[in-house]
Amino acid sequence: MPELAEVSRIVHFIRQHLVGKTLSKVSTQNDDIVYGKAGTSASEFQKAMEGKKIVGAGQQGKYFWIAMSSPPHPVMHFGMAGWLKIRNADTYYYRTDKPQDKEWPPKYWKFLLETDEDPKTEAAFVDFRRLGRIRLVDCPAEQIRQFSPLKENGPDPVADKDKVTKDWLSGKLKSKKVPIKALLLDQANISGIGNWMGDEILYHARIHPEQYSNSLTDAQVKELHSAMHYVCSTSVDLLADSEKFPEDWLFKYRWSKGKKNASPTLPNGERIAFLTVGGRTSAVVPSVQKKTGPVAKDVKSEEEDGTQNVSKRKRGTVPKVESDAEASEEEPKPKKAGSRKQVQPTKKASEKKKPEVDTTTSAGRRRSNRLKK
Structure with a gap:
């Protein structure tokens, strides 16, 4: 998406x-x-x-x-x-x-x-x-x-930078007991952050996506606030051109999930794992993102339950629309320019999330390397 x-x-x-x-x-x-x-x-x-x-x-x-x-x-x-x-x-x-x-x-x-x-x-x-x-x-x-549907959604971390302060974020985190990744994805809290941006923010903040939002320390809140503005502002300034994203971003290396015999790692050898948090597949680097507080008990590793499955679909296939809520779905790996096939993970019923505040429906998309400016 x-x-x-x-x-x-x-x-x-x-x-x-x-x-x-x-x-x-x-x-x-x-x-x-x-x-x-x-x-x-x-x-x-x-x-x-x-x-x-x-x-x-x-x-x-x-x-x-x-x-x-x-x-x-x-x-x-x-x-x-x-x-x-x-x-x-x-x-x-x-x-x-x-x-x-x-x-x-x-x-x-x-x-x-x-x-x-x-x-x-x-x-x-x-x-x-x-x-x-x-x-x-x-x-x-x-x-x-000031009108629906925008008034029901949270502030935009770029357009509303002056509002999304460290103190504002701290209050939002402490007011809820949900996995931090789920809080970031909830558009009623913050507008615009989706799956890859949420993972990128948590990676740079060195925070595990499962950890409950109200368990973060003041130091972690400060890191999260800094990482949020860094990732959002940088990606917007670069017009979402991933070829221009910094080489140390998780985005560059997260897309091999589900490929046969693939072992996604960062250039320094650190392993990338995949977890299902709040119905969304999350990329996490365990050696960097440590669990430092209580975590959601219903979260399980996809590596443990063996649910790393993907399927190919032809471009142009129109699936049945099931609801008018913005559904959550894991994002596919970008394809290289010139390739002719795209890989799209199969959405599992157990991975559907609750509707966001807006009434937009979303379910699945194709993705590949972004265009240069």
């Missing part, structure tokens, strides 16, 4: 290619899930957007919006596999060499935008799994975050 950094990347491209331009044509395809479950319809979206000027774009965690010259404004969530394509712009954060990815209009589009300039700019929201959400929020653009 696109996390805070990946969503920040698309906001960057919206500002670069669309802000300041008027939409001469808006095409939509009816979808009672992508639009309907967010409380709007394709026709309402078309009517609200066509003929208006795009004046801005913003983000709170995994949500982003396009500010129009007058209300209402579209507020969107990619789910697990959604994205916004801009024709002739490298917006994607992973490489692809498939001919169908270069077609226009792209397959599985939900809306198409065309500007009135010459040459025109074209953009498309695509989602082959129908787990993204497109809604309209009728309010002044500067008040979007």
Whole structure:
């Protein structure tokens, strides 16, 4: 699923290619899930957007919006596999060499935008799994975050850096008794942190993902706060381009889980283990991330129970949508540019997590090395 950094990347491209331009044509395809479950319809979206000027774009965690010259404004969530394509712009954060990815209009589009300039700019929201959400929020653009679904979500560690202080984080941790990884993933607490970012933050903070949040020492809270801002700010500044991520990041070495005879390790030889925490597969380096306090008793190691199984799926397969809650799913390993197969782990029923505060559905996605800027 696109996390805070990946969503920040698309906001960057919206500002670069669309802000300041008027939409001469808006095409939509009816979808009672992508639009309907967010409380709007394709026709309402078309009517609200066509003929208006795009004046801005913003983000709170995994949500982003396009500010129009007058209300209402579209507020969107990619789910697990959604994205916004801009024709002739490298917006994607992973490489692809498939001919169908270069077609226009792209397959599985939900809306198409065309500007009135010459040459025109074209953009498309695509989602082959129908787990993204497109809604309209009728309010002044500067008040979007005061309305649902954003008002129910926690602060964004980059956009709200002044709010996400050490004292704020300490109070949040002490108010709950849940595994620290689960707390980080709960969008009601903090917006934008997903599976890989949560693991990266805990690795740099040297904190075990199983440990209860209210058991962390003041020193650990300080390290967690520092690691959170470091990982979030760095990945956003680099536009989610993983090829530019620091070489000592766990992200670079965590993707061999499930491969036959694979033994994921860091360059220094330290082993990477995989645990199921709060229904999510977590990468952890046991030699670095020690258990220093009480841990959740229902957490078990995947290495112990032998549940490291993956399955391959063909691109474009649309699974049945089961609910309108943002489901948790382990992330697949990035593929190298030019490869033609992608590996996607099979989601186990036991690994489903409870719905987050927002009503976005997500279940599964493909991933590979991100594009350079």
